[in-house]
Amino acid sequence: MTVIRVAAKGRGAHRTITAALAAAPAGAVVSIEPGQYPEPLGLTRRVVLETEGGVGSVVVCPPAGPAVTVTAPGCVLTGLVLRGTDPAEPLVRVEDAAALTLEECELNGGRIEVVGSATGSSAVANASLAPDADLAAELADPVNGGGVLLLRRTMLGNARNTALHLTGDARARVEDTLIEEVDGIGAVLSGTAVLLAERLRVRGVSGSALRVRGQARLLALDCALTGAGRNGLLVQDDAEAVLAQCRIEGAARSGVRLSHAARAELVDCRVTESGGNGVEATDAARLTARGCQIATPGGHGVLAVGSATVLLDETTVDHAGGTALHFGGHAVAMISGGRVRLSGDHGMAAVDGAQVEMAHSTLDGFRTCGVHIEGEARAVLDAVRVTGGETGVRIRSTAERPAELRDCTALGQRRSGVEIGTDSAAVLRGTRIAEAGAAGVTVDAGGHLMMTGGGVSGAAGSGLVLGRGATAEVSGVRVDGSGKNAILVGDLVSGTFDHCDLTSSAFPALHIGKSSKVRFRGCRVFDCGQDVGLADGAEPVFEDCAAIRVRTAVLPTLTDRPATPPPPRPTAPFEPSTTNTPGHPTAPAEAELWQQGEPEPEPETLEDLLAELGELVGLDTVKRDVGGMVKLMQTVRLREQAGLPAPPLSRHLVFAGNPGTGKTTVARLYGRLLKALGLLTRGHLVEVDRSALVGEYVGHTGPKTTEAFLRARGGVLFIDEAYALVPAGAANDFGTEAIATLVKLMEDHRDEVVVIAAGYPDDMNRFVGSNPGLSSRFTRSLTFADYSSAELVSIVEHHAQRHQYELTTAARKALAEYVERIPRNAQFGNGRTARQLFQHMTERQALRVSELTAPDSAQLMQLDEQDLP
Incomplete structure (x- = not known):
């Protein structure tokens, strides 16, 4: 190997690098003494340039034009600093069929330009390059392709338009390299060029960090694109980008943007704090994201419009300013294992003619709807859990095929769990709606609901609401604990309800509106004040239905049935079947089903419940008072068992304390303790407030209070903010009627229901003193102190x-x-x-x-x- 030296002094040393290059044979090493060299370099033969004084000791700074022009293969520069005079011009130019390696170099004031053939002689080879290709063969002999570049531990800065530009069929590999301070785009790929990037960092650029266009390819691993003035990654035309374990942070517009027919695959990547959308696909682009996290975008988390296709697998979208997942136009999206948290608008929206399939995903903490479907869009949700927000799933689409929910859950919405808009349709299979702030499922005028299996529990309003002219096919659904009706059928509704169970609704379990023609087959109503309410002209048909533990029943009750059980009915979808003849399943006889009711929970012991009370944080005085009452009640039971008269005992309590001091928790335990003592049959807790007791018009309050009270039979009625029944300064208020009704019910059912009235300490005296009957029944008050x-x-x-x-x-x-x-x-x-x-x-x-x-x-x-x- 020939070594040629460049130095200011010394025999045999060349005074300039240009002279050394002219004298160097192919394969020579040029060793350069530290200093500044104001000369342009032309590498026309295979040559290695290295510094004698270490990295950064040699500065090449020509007065104009490129610092280095490469027209030969296998050239290497190590540890040099290259400085240009015009940031908009090439600082290093690698010509077609040439190759250059830059190691531990610093480039300032211009770009690297790697030129490829316009005809793309190596386009096929470029299209098959893998991310781990080292380009060793191409660097040694690039004759059959465009220019080749290898950057290792190199810094590019202070460029205009772009810092790295690959054209034609050029190829480059970049490792541990930094691009910064660019008035434009960090790197641009066009033609059929390929960039293999590993641990590339791009920051402080006014345009996009990386732009891939034409039929170019970007294969990036463990790269970081930070603070781009436009997009983090821009992929256009027919280009392709594959990113693994990369971070795209703080882009002013989209973190990743695809347009035209571009393709991108993101694997284990993080896209955070984009000013616009996190990831955006338009036109006919195709995006795949696996195991990625998209966090805090100013706009949507993922946006797909036009005819774009999006595949998301195990990908999380956090804190989106707009909708977490927004699909419009004729976009197609398939989402599996997705997680959406805390979006500023919807969790997922499908509008226009978008088609969306989402499976095994969760949406939590969105502002408006978990899922919003509108226009000609259609969505199929499979095992999707939607928590919180205003509405769980809102369907306002006019698609020929209805939206479909399979084994989904909507939990804790402020309004409805599922809302089906005017003339819209939905199919719900095995779907559960719980703790909705209003209705569980609503169907607006002309809408259609098909619901099989699953159920609605704990809705503050009605369980199912069918608006005027709606239609329904409901089978095997359980509606439990509705704050109003279990099923509210509006005017002119038609449909069928097969083998449904309706339990513990505050209002009549069924309300049938005017001129509605609905058929109920094999349905059962449990534990309600009233089973059916009919408007004028309602025409329901009841076949094989029954009321169990219903105070005012229109349907046949258990005692109304003949002694001989009727023939068995078909098995309901939610009931286990027994097989009498192979291949012919039958259900138990109706009388047996009525007697089964709900399965009894496992009995709890007094010791376990007292231990659970003792484990609560704080509340020492409350624990002592409850423990004393338990001992008193045990003594009462012993006296009764011994045939001795029992002393007078009031089990009703006032819980006085500020919010969050554990009143509801202790009330629930108190009911279970009384059940364990044998003083209550169920021990359950029914929690109400003024809105659940006081009616909206004259004559409405008494029945409403009675309904709530009877739901608590065998357990505890917990009246939160009870003082609101006696508003300060209000003389004529329906609350006094509710209190009068409560007093009578407490007397009529004194051994069946325990009433606990709770509220602020200063206000509870006003409540208890509002009616003599209350003061005689609430003789004990427990004070819940604030937590230390x-x-x-x-x-x-x-x-x-x-x-x-x-x-x-x-x-x-x-x-x-x-x-x-x-x-x-x-x-x-x-x-x-x-x-x-x-x-x-x-x-x-x-x-x-x-x-x-x-x-x-x-x-x-x-x-x-x-x-x-």
Whole structure:
């Protein structure tokens, strides 16, 4: 190997690099003395340039034009600094069929330009290059293709338009390299060029960090694109980009944007804090994302419009400013294992003519709808869980095929769990709606519902609501604990309800509107004040239906049935069948089904319940009072068993305390304790407030209060904010009628229902004193004191243990200091504040841990001081 030296002095040394290159044979090494060399270099033969004084000791700074022009294969520059005079011009130019390696170099004031053939002689080879290709053969002999570049541990900066430009069929591999301070785009690929990037960092660019166009390809691993002035990654035309384990942060527009017929695949990537959309696909583009996280975009998390196709697998969208997943135009989306959290609008929206399939996914904490379907769009949801928000699933589509929900769950919406709009249709199979703030499922005028299996529980309004002219086919559905009707059928409704169970509704289980023609077959109503309410002109048909434990029954009750059981009915979809003859399943006889009712829970022991009470944080006075009442009741039972008269005993209680002090928790335990003592038959808790007791017009309050009271038979009626029944300064209020009705019911059912009235300490005296009957029945009041700071810390730790988190010593100390600073004003929520504090800590810990490459189980469990709000 020939070594040629460049130095200011010394025999045999060349005074300029240009002279050394002219004298160097192919394959020579040019060793350069430290200093500045104001000359352009032309590499016309295979040659290696290296510094004698180490990295950065040699500066090549020509007065104009490129610093280095390469027209030969196999050229190498190591440790050099190249400086240009015009940031908009090439600083290094690699010509077609030439090859250059830059190692530990610094380029400032211009771009690297790698030129390929316009005809693309190596286009086929480029299309098959794998991400781990080292380009060694291409660097050694690029004759049959465009220019080839290898960058290792090199910095490119202070360029205009772009810092790296690959054209034609050029190829480049970039490793551990930084591109920064570019007035334009970080790197541009066009033609059939290929860029293989590993640990490339692009930051501080005014345009997009990377742009791929034409039929070019980008294959990137563990790269970081930060703070782009436009898009993080822009893929256009027929280009392709494959990114694995990359981070795209803080792009002013979209984190990733695809247009035309571009394709992109993202694997284990993070796209965060985009000013616009997180990921965007338009026209006929195709996007695939696997195991990715898209967090805090200013716009939508994922947007697909035009005829784009999006495939999302195990991908999370967090804190989107707009809709987390938005699909419009004629886009097609397939989502599996997705997680959506805390979006500013919808969790997922399908509008126009979009087609969406979503499976095994969760949507939580969105502002409006979990799923919104509109226009000609159609969606199929399979095992999707929707939590919180205003509406769970809202369907306003006019598609020929209805929206479909299979084995889905809608939980805790402020309004309806599922809302089917005017003239829209939906199919619900095995879908469960729980704790809706209004109705469980609503069907607007002219809409159609087909619902099989599943059910609605705990809706504050009615379970199923069918608007004027709607149609329904409902089979095997259970509606439980509705705050109004179990099923509300409006005017002119038609449809069938087969083998449905309706339990514990506050209003009549069924309300049938004017001129409605509906058929009920094999349905049962349990534990309601009234089973059926009919409007004028309603024409329901009841076949083989029954009422069980219903006070006012229109349907036949168990005692109304003949002694001989009727023939068996077909098996309902939710009931286990028995087989009398092979291949012919039959259900138990109706009388047996009525007697079964709901399965009894496993009996609880008094010792276990008292131990559960003792484990509650704080509440020492309350625990002592409840324990004393239990002992008194045990003594009463012993006297009764011995044939001795029982002393007078009032089991009704007043719970006085601020919000979040554990009143509802203790009330629920109190009912279970009374059941364990044999003083209540069920021990369940029915929680109501003024809105559940007071009617909206004259004559409405008494029946409404009675309905709520009778739901608590065998258990506890818990009246939260009971003082609201006696508004201060209001003389004529329906609340007084509710109190009068309660007093009478407490007397009529004194051994069946325990009433607990709860509220602020200062206001409960006004409630108890509002009626002489109340003051004689509420003779004992339990005071729930606010939690101390130490107790609030214990509550947070209790939640942490329940969910398998651990607080570090520093976190525990910081938590105590944080809690001590919380103002004890009207907004203070006691235990609720502690629970919200724990939730905030877990959310902040999740964002912190997501930054780690491979967190272990200890890191996933640990809550540190930095996780405090």
